[in-house]
Amino acid sequence: xxxxxxxSEVTAVEGAIVQINCTYQTSGFYGLSWYQQHDGxxxxxxxxxxxxxxxETGRFSSFLSRSDSYGYLLLQELQMKDSASYFCAVRDxxxxxxxxxxxxxxLSVSS
Amino acid sequence: xxxxxxxxTHLIKTRGQQVTLRxxxxxxxxxxxxxxxxxxxxxxxxxxxxxxxxxQRGNFPDRFSGHQFPNYSSELNVNxxxxxxxxxxxxxxxxxxxxxxxxxxxxxxxxxxL
Numbered sequence: 001x002x003x004x005x006x007x008s009e010v011t012a013v014e015g016a017i018v019q020i021n022c023t024y025q026t027s028g029f030y031g032l033s034w035y036q037q038h039d040g041x042x043x044x045x046x047x048x049x050x051x052x053x054x055x056e057t058g059r060f061s062s063f064l065s066r067s068d069s070y071g072y073l074l075l076q077e078l079q080m081k082d083s084a085s086y087f088c089a090v091r092d093x094x095x096x097x098x099x100x101x102x103x104x105x106x107l108s109v110s111s
Numbered sequence: 112x113x114x115x116x117x118x119x120t121h122l123i124k125t126r127g128q129q130v131t132l133r134x135x136x137x138x139x140x141x142x143x144x145x146x147x148x149x150x151x152x153x154x155x156x157x158x159x160x161x162x163x164x165x166x167q168r169g170n171f172p173d174r175f176s177g178h179q180f181p182n183y184s185s186e187l188n189v190n191x192x193x194x195x196x197x198x199x200x201x202x203x204x205x206x207x208x209x210x211x212x213x214x215x216x217x218x219x220x221x222x223x224x225l
Binding site: 041044048087092097099103 | 115144146151152154155213214215216217218
């Protein structure tokens with residue numbers, strides 16, 4: 001089976017940097033994804049890491065260490081609109097290609 | 112280009128009833144996955160459809176069933192509704208063989224079971 005662990009809540013102020021960690025256990029690994037979901041909205045894709053290292057997309061970056069079964073999402077220059085839930089997700093390596101999500105981290109950005 | 116569309120947006124049912132939720136995938140996508148998201152939790156995988164067949168299933172009882180049509184749209188059916196079935200039901204589409212690419216989600220159907 002698969003399991004993902006991430007903090008339930010993170011708080012920060014505008015302009016700050018925040019890191020959301022994710023550790024995972026899978027029977028087969030096909031990459032780590034991150035999704036953002038605002039209250040009442042659809043999850044939207046942020047990033048995907050298949051190989052070790054850092055991927056940067058604007059203010060958001062994502063890191064992966066396959067040997068440690070660990071990744072993180074780094075959000076820089078935080079804005080109020082970044083207040084949302086963030087989910088890490090992995091493919092179900094044993095059974096196929098379903099994306100399995102963590103329980104999510106709620107980020108609250110204050111002014 | 113329309114994204115993933117789901118209907119209805121909200122639904123209220125009573126225990127024991129049956130419900131059907133509908134999903135149209137993003138144009139060009141052939142695979143539909145359904146997720147259940149309880150309040151404050153991550154999306155839980157229900158099942159995935161491709162070529163009108165259930166390709167993979169998560170840990171959900173047989174009360175949850177689905178269908179995919181030739182135009183790739185999909186339905187999720189839940190029989191004998193329980194209070195615990197109250198949740199946001201999300202549909203996501205993708206392209207088979209390109210699983211490493213992102214999923215596109217609809218805005219979901221909020222189901223309340225009274």
